Amino acid sequence: MSDVPMPRPDEPLVRVRGLSTRLGGKVIFDALDLDIPRGSITALMGPSGTGKTTLLKHITGQMRPDAGEVWVDGRNVPELGRDALFALRECIGYLFQNSALLTDFDVFENVAFPLRQHARLPEELVRNIVLTKLQAVGLRGAARLLPSELSGGMARRVALARAIVFDPMLILYDEPFVGLDPIALNQVLKLIRTLNQTLGITSVLVAHELSAVRRVADRVHLLANGKIVAAGAPDELARGESDWTKQFFGGEADGPVPFHYPAGDYARELGFDGGAA
Amino acid sequence: MNGRFLRGGYLADALAQVGAAGLFFFSILGALPKSLRYVRETVRQVWFVGAMSLVIIMTCGLFVGMVLALQLYHTLSIFGGTEALGTVVALSLLRELGPVVTALLFAGRAGTSITAEIGLMRATDQLAAMEMMAVDPIAYVIAPRFLAGVIAMPLLACVFNALGIFGGHLVGVTWLGIDNGTFWGNMTANVDLWDDVVNGVWKSLAFGAVVTLIGVFQGYTTPPTSEGVAYATTRTVVFSSIVVLALDFVLTAFLM
Ligand SMILES: Nc1ncnc2c1ncn2[C@@H]1O[C@H](COP(=O)(O)OP(=O)(O)O)[C@@H](O)[C@H]1O
Ligand SMILES: [Mg+2]
Numbered sequence: 001m002s003d004v005p006m007p008r009p010d011e012p013l014v015r016v017r018g019l020s021t022r023l024g025g026k027v028i029f030d031a032l033d034l035d036i037p038r039g040s041i042t043a044l045m046g047p048s049g050t051g052k053t054t055l056l057k058h059i060t061g062q063m064r065p066d067a068g069e070v071w072v073d074g075r076n077v078p079e080l081g082r083d084a085l086f087a088l089r090e091c092i093g094y095l096f097q098n099s100a101l102l103t104d105f106d107v108f109e110n111v112a113f114p115l116r117q118h119a120r121l122p123e124e125l126v127r128n129i130v131l132t133k134l135q136a137v138g139l140r141g142a143a144r145l146l147p148s149e150l151s152g153g154m155a156r157r158v159a160l161a162r163a164i165v166f167d168p169m170l171i172l173y174d175e176p177f178v179g180l181d182p183i184a185l186n187q188v189l190k191l192i193r194t195l196n197q198t199l200g201i202t203s204v205l206v207a208h209e210l211s212a213v214r215r216v217a218d219r220v221h222l223l224a225n226g227k228i229v230a231a232g233a234p235d236e237l238a239r240g241e242s243d244w245t246k247q248f249f250g251g252e253a254d255g256p257v258p259f260h261y262p263a264g265d266y267a268r269e270l271g272f273d274g275g276a277a
Numbered sequence: 278m279n280g281r282f283l284r285g286g287y288l289a290d291a292l293a294q295v296g297a298a299g300l301f302f303f304s305i306l307g308a309l310p311k312s313l314r315y316v317r318e319t320v321r322q323v324w325f326v327g328a329m330s331l332v333i334i335m336t337c338g339l340f341v342g343m344v345l346a347l348q349l350y351h352t353l354s355i356f357g358g359t360e361a362l363g364t365v366v367a368l369s370l371l372r373e374l375g376p377v378v379t380a381l382l383f384a385g386r387a388g389t390s391i392t393a394e395i396g397l398m399r400a401t402d403q404l405a406a407m408e409m410m411a412v413d414p415i416a417y418v419i420a421p422r423f424l425a426g427v428i429a430m431p432l433l434a435c436v437f438n439a440l441g442i443f444g445g446h447l448v449g450v451t452w453l454g455i456d457n458g459t460f461w462g463n464m465t466a467n468v469d470l471w472d473d474v475v476n477g478v479w480k481s482l483a484f485g486a487v488v489t490l491i492g493v494f495q496g497y498t499t500p501p502t503s504e505g506v507a508y509a510t511t512r513t514v515v516f517s518s519i520v521v522l523a524l525d526f527v528l529t530a531f532l533m
Contacts, residue, residue, distance in 0.1 A: 086413075
């Protein structure tokens with residue numbers, strides 16, 4: 001990692017330029033630009049299926065775009081080879097939509113997994129680090145439970161403990177609040193904020209819950225039709241005047257995001273001939 | 278699938294799958310040096326697939342040996358050569374039935390469970406999570422299971438053969454009354470270590486490699502849905518059976 005030129009501290013940690021991606025014949029991103037400043041919590045919002053997860057996958061190199069640059073900490077991810085990519089990923093935490101805990105291992109071993117893979121540490125140190133991280137998410141007492149014995153919120157917190165075991169510079173949260181009851185949601189919310197404030201971890205948050213986003217995010221980017229259609233502080237955006245923000249934050253069923261999936265003429269499909277009308 | 282078959286896309290699909298499985302095989306070989314770190318995982322997998330298949334292998338080996346002795350006794354008695362029973366039972370098992378039947382049983386028992394396990398790891402993002410933790414799933418998950426299959430198959434075939442010969446002895450000597458000394462004496466005189474026993478082991482190694490390769494490949498490339506995992510396990514059994522029997526013919530022709 002030392003052969004990489006030191007990026008300037010005022011430079012954004014993630015800088016996306018001209019990102020274009022097609023998946024299965026559908027345009028997902030069309031020359032998308034995005035900056036994520038160091039130390040911030042940035043929320044990505046947008047209708048389902050607009051490519052929020054895909055964007056996170058581009059940032060972590062799980063998927064390569066058709067064109068464009070994705071700079072993370074001074075490295076252009078699509079150009080990285082496998083080893084450089086793995087080196088970069090050691091500094092990135094990623095919270096999957098469904099936690100993705102390893103079902104073979106208990107909670108403790110799940111959190112210890114990255115440590116055991118990448119560092120030859122004495123068992124006592126591993127134990128200390130893992131217990132510290134579990135304590136941080138409030139699950140030290142659950143260390144010997146299996147993933148199948150955890151509730152959704154607990155699994156999410158274990159995954160979070162695993163994601164921060166190497167003290168990453170960046171954490172990507174993919175829909176961390178989905179399926180959580182209000183208490184669990186607040187616990188995860190509090191953790192996201194604490195990690196950002198105490199460790200200065202830059203955070204990217206994909207979420208639909210506007211009320212939750214308002215309480216943690218410094219900036220919100222609204223993603224639709226392959227572009228950022230609106231960006232700003234959460235409150236600013238919620239008061240926004242554009243059609244996009246009005247529909248999205250007002251929760252209107254119809255608007256720039258159409259209620260109807262593209263379809264042919266309705267009358268014709270029902271068998272009424274277009275000529276008769 | 279039928280529609281595709283009629284349109285002729287099925288053959289192209291099958292060929293593409295064979296090509297992809299070949300490339301996957303090379304990526305496993307490429308990951309082997311890295312997976313040396315996971316010796317413990319490999320040992321655990323040998324234990325796992327071995328223990329999983331042991332009971333079915335032993336039971337089937339016993340019955341196959343018993344049936345073989347009955348049938349061959351009948352045939353040999355036509356020529357008045359029943360004292361050769363030990364030899365023909367042992368040769369049939371060591372050269373042919375041991376490796377092949379073990380491979381078919383292994384595909385049904387261990388191959389399917391390897392496919393389902395890896396397929397579910399794919400569907401629940403566990404493989405992607407490893408990638409994100411900078412751990413190569415081919416080295417950590419796939420290669421140890423592949424190695425375990427290659428190691429376990431010859432061992433299981435040996436168990437199958439041993440139980441089969443025991444079953445043949447049970448029927449031939451205990452039941453049909455062939456002299457015990459004749460049974461063993463004939464067998465040990467005519468079974469050659471290199472020509473018969475080792476040839477069988479080569480076959481087993483080859484079957485272990487293809488069956489496990491099919492199992493891990495189907496699991497790794499399955500669509501991440503419950504339907505996808507279900508189809509993938511079925512394909513493991515179907516493809517393994519076809520490939521084992523076809524490969525058996527080729528190997529027999531070359532090893533003879
Ligand atoms: N591997 C893939 N192949 C084809 N289409 C895909 C693939 N992955 C995602 N998509 C499509 O890309 C779009 C964006 O997906 P995703 O990034 O998961 O959306 P979301 O914003 O809900 O997270 C969806 O319409 C999805 O169907
Ligand atoms: Mg998503």
